[in-house]
Amino acid sequence: MNTCTISLAGLAESQHGQVKYASAFADEHIQEITLIDGHIHITHNSPNGDEGIIARVERLIERFSHGDFGFKENILFENKVDTPYEGDIIAELVERKAIKVLEPGLFIFREPFSSLMRFLDYSFVTKIANRFEGVQEEQYPAVINSHTLNKTNHFTSFPEHIHFVTHLREDLDVIEAFSQSIREDGGWDQEKPLALDNNMVKPNFMMNPSTCYHCYEGLENETLEGDGIVVTAIAKCHRFESKNHSDFGRLLDFSMREIIFVGKPEFVKENRLKSIEYLKELAVEWNVDSMMEIANDPFFTNDFQVKASFQRNQEMKYELRLSIPHVKKSIACSSVNFHSNTFGNAFNIKMGKRNAVTGCVGFGIERWAFAFLAQYGLDEQQWPATFREQFHAWQEKAL
Incomplete structure (x- = not known):
């Protein structure tokens, strides 16, 4: 080495x-x-x-x-809190068997972590999503068509993230030969090379990397009435991030609740501003040590500086970051995004004669759970009173 x-x-x-x-x-x-x-x-x-x-x-x-684009940096909000827990929460969760680490970034979640995740998602819906008039709930598949992903520019902006989904060719000889080779090897051998290239179909589907993409796909070629629509959905998202999966909270497979705005520019911008205020209210109500700042997506391409600087200077992305005392860092748990007419153009979503603009608010469910426990630990008596009371009230309803 x-x-x-x-x-x-x-x-x-x-x-x-x-x-x-x-x-x-x-x-x-x-x-x-x-x-x-x-x-x-x-x-x-x-x-x-x-x-x-x-x-x-x-x-x-x-x-x-490359270049001097002058990143705009600005903290919009801070909620400084002295939190009681400073331990390694992931190590404690593993020791208590509340989570099982299958490999870096891939976990099985058990009680009480799994209940905390469900409570958080319930809270994001009832405390934030439902405050938007006419909000509609949708459910999306875990995979996404390559044509759809191409329209979002994900292949060119974040190629390193993509999980491809394919299958054996519809050919009896290929299927039987593949099965026989596995049988002869005594099972799947990750180290043994298999002649898959000629036996696998070119991928038409990928694992979905972002909840909101399916929303835009579902509205393709439609003309919306009024000022616009508000949709909320939760989906399993998948992003390959290599050795970065060893970083706190950076998962290979994760749950993303989103609130998605599609409509006229004023409609989307106004609802985006409301969502920022709702997020700030929630951070204070739950007493989490947090901050909201201007951010950019981790573009991987050669034009990173141009894209990232444009996002920051136009304030198109804000992140709510929760502190992780044990590692003396913070992680992004929610983001508030404005896409202008990028997706309205790509999917031909109309508001009258003009293409719609879009925005969204994302909540990383596992990240919220990890970050909250990283600040307050597993002893519920140490949790903020309001959060604890709401959690117990939800548990009684859920039973």
């Missing part, structure tokens, strides 16, 4: 985390990445050697430092 070190000198400190994140995709033989004092340390067993790893990471550094 080799370790190489790359300096981030000359790169804005605000970009260091993004380069660390992207470096996980530089080479499939990377085992571990750490960021210490402005240097990235990479442990690997790559046949490309240290020079190959360094060259690829330097390409990423160049990508994220």
